[in-house]
Amino acid sequence: MNYKSDFIQLSIPNLSGNEICYVNDAIKTGWVSSVGEYVLKFENAVCSYIKAKKAAVCQSGTAGLHLSLIVLGIKKNDEVIVPTVSFIATVNPVKYVGAFPVFMDCDDSFCMDVVKLKKFLEEECIFDGRIVKNKVSKRRIKAIIVVHVFGNMKNMCELLNIAKFYNLKIIEDAAEALGSFYKEGKLKGKYAGTMADIGVFSFNGNKIITTGGGGVVVSNNINLINQVKFLSTQAKKDSIYFIHDEIGFNYRMTNVQAAIGLAQIEQIENFIKVKTRNYNFYKECGVNLIPFNLRIRSNYWFYSYLTEERDDLINYLLKNKIQSRPLWFPIHLQKCYKKSQSYKIKKALWFWKRVINLPCSTNLSKDMVFKISTILKKFNKPLSF
Ligand SMILES: Cc1ncc(COP(=O)(O)O)c(C=O)c1O
Structure with missing residues (x-):
């Protein structure tokens, strides 16, 4: 599709800021791969914009979700409650770690129906005060992935209470909601992606800001983000002798992408x-x-x-x-x-x-x-x- 034709596309990038200037700079200095000052600058800019403690950029929102599940301890045969209304990338990482999704309905905001979620946990699960098990599958439910669909947010307060009561982890899939925040109520001032254990954003080409392709994982738990960074860097424990005690991934964002991201978040x-x-x-x-x-x-x-x-x-x-x-x-x-x-x-x-x-x-x-x-x-x- 011709970008400049009279065809009106659904959602295309707007690269009218410092993108070329920062990318040129990254190229001129030779730092085009996954190390470079723009990576750190972009991570810091994300954190200060949404008031999160720490961020780790990565190759995509999907990669970010995958790493989030791992660092939260979601393993083979665990269950994760997920919405049926989302892009499929919300759910596929549950399968990557060998866990099973349980699908929830949406409410009028398109986000997860928290009333139904509560009913499901009360009526279809057994809770011993520490662990929730699904009555049908007998498997342990460990986490909920909640999506802020199309930039909307609803019921995080209730959701956080439910998760606290049932000892469940929450991942906020905020891929579409960078910049959305509560104007009132208990969570006033809190940005999408910063209220749960971990939050994930996407910088795919159709998102509110883009790096061409990319994502970021954020949390107020610095240790979790350090683990995300470590796993996204092939779990390299020693960079001289190349010691790897765990299976890692090459999920890093490049400095060139981060340069675009920095210019984007400025706008x-x-x-x-x-x-x-x-x-x-x-x-x-x-x-x-x-x-x-x-x-x-x-x-x-x-x-x-x-x-x-x-x-x-x-x-x-x-x-x-x-x-x-x-x-x-x-x-x-x-x-x-x-x-x-x-x-x-x-x-x-x-x-x-x-x-x-x-x-x-x-x-x-x-x-x-x-x-x-x-x-x-x-x-x-x-x-x-
Ligand atoms: C709700 C949601 N989750 C996850 C993703 C995956 O992000 P990415 O395409 O960066 O892997 C997207 C968008 O692409 C999305 O809209």
Whole structure:
């Protein structure tokens, strides 16, 4: 697809800051691989932006999730509660470590339905005050992966209480939610990705900031991040004699990617401003977008729209040179996960049939939003939410 054609893409990078300058610098100095000053600078910039104690950049959000599961002690035959509404990369790392996913439904925010989660733990599990076991599989449940879908956040307070009560670890998959934080309540000022044991972000090309491909793991537990860094560097214990006492991974981010990341994070507040403005402009143009939680300052990463004619609308928009996409196919129905346990999933299926995402890049002008809105209105009446 031609980047500069009149085709309006869903979510493309905006590289209008210091990217070229920092990348040139990395290249000029010769530090293009996984060691270099931009790696540290980018990690520090992420930490200071979201107020986290420590960060370790890595090759992708998926790699970050994989390492997070390992350092939290999730092992073969453990179970991890996961959402069915997410990109499949949230769940695949559970399989990488030999554990089993148990799928949960979403609520109106697309995030995990915490009421159902609580019911599942109360009714379908046995808790001895220390360990929770799944009544059906008899396996131990060790962790929950919660996703802040499309930049939204909900119910972290309740989720943290549940995890504390049941002695479960929480991984926040905040791949899509860099910059979202609570505006009020007990968690006021807390950023997505910083409230649980560990948080993971993605810098894939469609995210609010990108490094081309990449991710970062953050935590207030410095020891956990040190372990992530160690494992992402082939678990190299001694760099002169190359001693490795554990199986590690080559999951590091390069200095060139980190240089792009630093330039990107410098612009994130501006990106969020533009995304918020365009979201509101769609609404002013009469497009009934699904609301974000009003108790948070969302990063407005992805805009969602409800329709009874999902596939026809996607095709109609495509004919008008506008890219859109349906909500992810529910993961518990994917071929590799069909046999996994899922708990009373209803809402996710309802949304899957009706939700599409509309263009939301930070390069989107008001004229483009107006054009998309006009074409949408010609097609049908939206469902109200
Ligand atoms: C919710 C979610 N989790 C995980 C990932 C995986 O991140 P990456 O593509 O950087 O591996 C993504 C996006 O790509 C995502 O949207």
